[in-house]
Amino acid sequence: xxxxxxxxxxxxxxxxxxxxxxxxxxxxxxxxxxxxxxxxxxxxxxxxxxxxxxxxxxxxxxxx
Ligand SMILES: [Zn+2]
Numbered sequence: 001x002x003x004x005x006x007x008x009x010x011x012x013x014x015x016x017x018x019x020x021x022x023x024x025x026x027x028x029x030x031x032x033x034x035x036x037x038x039x040x041x042x043x044x045x046x047x048x049x050x051x052x053x054x055x056x057x058x059x060x061x062x063x064x
Contacts, residue, residue, distance in 0.1 A: 011018050012025035013033050018026050025031040 009018065009024065009031050010016060011024065013025060013030035016026040016030075018024050022028055022031050025034065
């Protein structure tokens with residue numbers, strides 16, 4: 001039988017094995033990162049989603 005390994009999924013931020021304490025992330029850092037990303041997108045002006053590769057947020061303002 002195949003049970004969906006929900007708890008075995010890696011951290012959606014960095015892909016490392018998740019830690020139960022911070023599930024579904026692997027660390028508070030990744031959790032914060034996800035939160036910040038969420039907030040950032042929430043505060044960003046509505047428009048077409050930039051073609052930013054998921055992961056790098058430090059360089060999302062290269063077009064002035
Ligand atoms: Zn992580």
